[in-house]
């Protein structure tokens with residue numbers, strides 16, 4: 001397994017890029033530690049696959065270097081980098097049996113047959129295909145074939161990293177949950193460096209220790225699921241992670257107070273700098289309280305999810321969502337307050353540090 005250093009990587013698919021907008025991947029300069037479980041999370045087109053393919057060697061970055069354990073692998077092929085990669089759709093040998101598909105990467109490296117059998121049997125149990133081991137892959141369903149692909153990615157324990165590109169797209173929802181849990185267990189057991197691309201926050205947050213959130217060709221935050229929830233560095237992170245996402249309202253600032261539509265909101269502390277830029281206040285629905293005192297609030301809808309309700313309404317012209325626990329009553333004429341512990345401030349979409 002390897003530490004991965006992304007040294008000032010940039011990538012463009014354009015022959016002669018003229019501006020930053022021509023880069024599918026803006027500058028990435030990070031170290032990912034040996035044995036880490038990383039998820040690359042972001043919407044379609046934000047550059048996740050480009051970054052993953054740069055790590056695997058399927059794409060050579062236009063600029064910068066990539067190092068595995070300090071060794072420059074920028075110009076090396078995926079085989080030379082010793083990487084396992086699992087794609088969105090099955091990549092298997094249809095005419096081979098399930099067992100032989102899984103054994104192939106091991107036999108290629110001349111592993112003794114007894115060890116091949118032990119390892120393949122372990123993986124077959126994990127992907128729940130033990131009873132089909134000696135069937136040809138050709139006759140299997142799409143999700144069974146994808147499980148073989150996943151198994152092939154996991155079968156070797158001597159790879160530098162295992163890369164997954166939306167590997168569970170064709171798997172049915174229940175199996176998805178099981179495989180994700182097993183991947184996590186496997187990671188704990190063997191400590192592989194794993195990088196997992198997805199646009200699904202549940203998949204990212206349950207799989208990874210560290211989530212890398214991408215937006216428009218840029219990494220906007222790298223953090224634990226808890227950090228992304230409590231302190232989104234960019235309004236996009238607040239909006240993209242969480243269900244519903246963070247409420248964001250434009251404010252003007254006056255020391256330790258934010259003003260929205262003539263209403264004053266006490267901040268936990270004044271911001272360190274005086275921003276010239278567009279300022280916004282972000283508060284997750286879990287920190288919005290519906291009370292009898294506070295700012296005027298009109299309710300549009302109440303959605304009962306069993307354990308809590310999601311109340312959507314308006315503070316002046318601004319849409320606000322609140323999560324209300326099942327055991328709390330919603331006042332007949334509700335007003336709204338924001339728990340200071342959940343308040344974040346943003347200048348031009350980037351989080352501002354507060355004093356103290």
Ligand SMILES: Nc1ncnc2c1ncn2[C@@H]1O[C@H](COP(=O)(O)OP(=O)(O)OP(=O)(O)O)[C@@H](O)[C@H]1O
Pocket residue numbers: 013024042043044045046047048049050051199
């Ligand atoms: N081979 C290519 N040639 C030209 N442009 C490309 C190529 N591959 C990707 N792009 C462009 O680069 C940008 C990033 O694409 P990329 O596939 O890396 O994003 P993504 O986050 O993985 O999206 P998705 O989830 O849809 O795969 C997009 O604007 C895409 O159109």
